[in-house]
Amino acid sequence: MVSVEYFITLALTFQSVDQQPHFERQSFRINKKIFATLDPKAGTVVIKLTAVEQSVFGAYDQSIIYPVNGAWGKQGWTIVELAKVKKEVLKDALTKSYRNVAPKKLSEKI
Numbered sequence: 708m709v710s711v712e713y714f715i716t717l718a719l720t721f722q723s724v725d726q727q728p729h730f731e732r733q734s735f736r737i738n739k740k741i742f743a744t745l746d747p748k749a750g751t752v753v754i755k756l757t758a759v760e761q762s763v764f765g766a767y768d769q770s771i772i773y774p775v776n777g778a779w780g781k782q783g784w785t786i787v788e789l790a791k792v793k794k795e796v797l798k799d800a801l802t803k804s805y806r807n808v809a810p811k812k813l814s815e816k817i
Contacts, residue, residue, distance in 0.1 A: 709789045709797050711747045717798060718743055721805045722813055742808035743801060752787045752797075754804035761785050764800050772800065783807070 718724060718735040725736045735743040744753045753775060756764065761783055764772045771791040774780030787797060806814040 708791065708793055711745065711750070711789065713794070714745060714752060714789060714797070717801060718745075721802075721809075722816065723809075724805075737805065737809045737813065740808045742804045750789045752789060752801075754785050754787060754800055755807050756783045756785050756800065756803055757807060758783060760800075760803050760807075764796070767796060772796075 715726070715733075719726060721737070723737055724742075727734050727736060729741065729744055731746070731748075733745045733747070734741045735745070742755055746752075758781075761774055761780075764785065765774070768791070771788050773786055775784040775786055785800075787800060789797075802817060806817055
């Protein structure tokens with residue numbers, strides 16, 4: 708339901724975000740810290756959530772939003788399938804990811 712172009716536009720709307728290459732992906736960073744990565748070929752995004760947020764978003768639909776395998780997933784890194792997720796859900800999850808990584812002054816503005 709969400710295009711790669713829409714995701715990029717959405718991610719860059721947050722204050723002080725930089726887009727940079729990250730291996731075969733694109734990363735979206737705040738103060739050099741990654742809050743999201745995009746794999747355009749796979750049509751997936753990986754975002755940083757808390758354990759509770761990961762559980763809540765996963766309850767929405769585990770075939771759309773689910774933990775990364777292994778230790779990264781246990782740390783809150785979560786995969787989102789762009790072709791299946793609703794725009795509103797993606798925006799909410801991405802906002803949470805940004806707030807989890809951004810400095811307190813920036814995260815409080817959202």
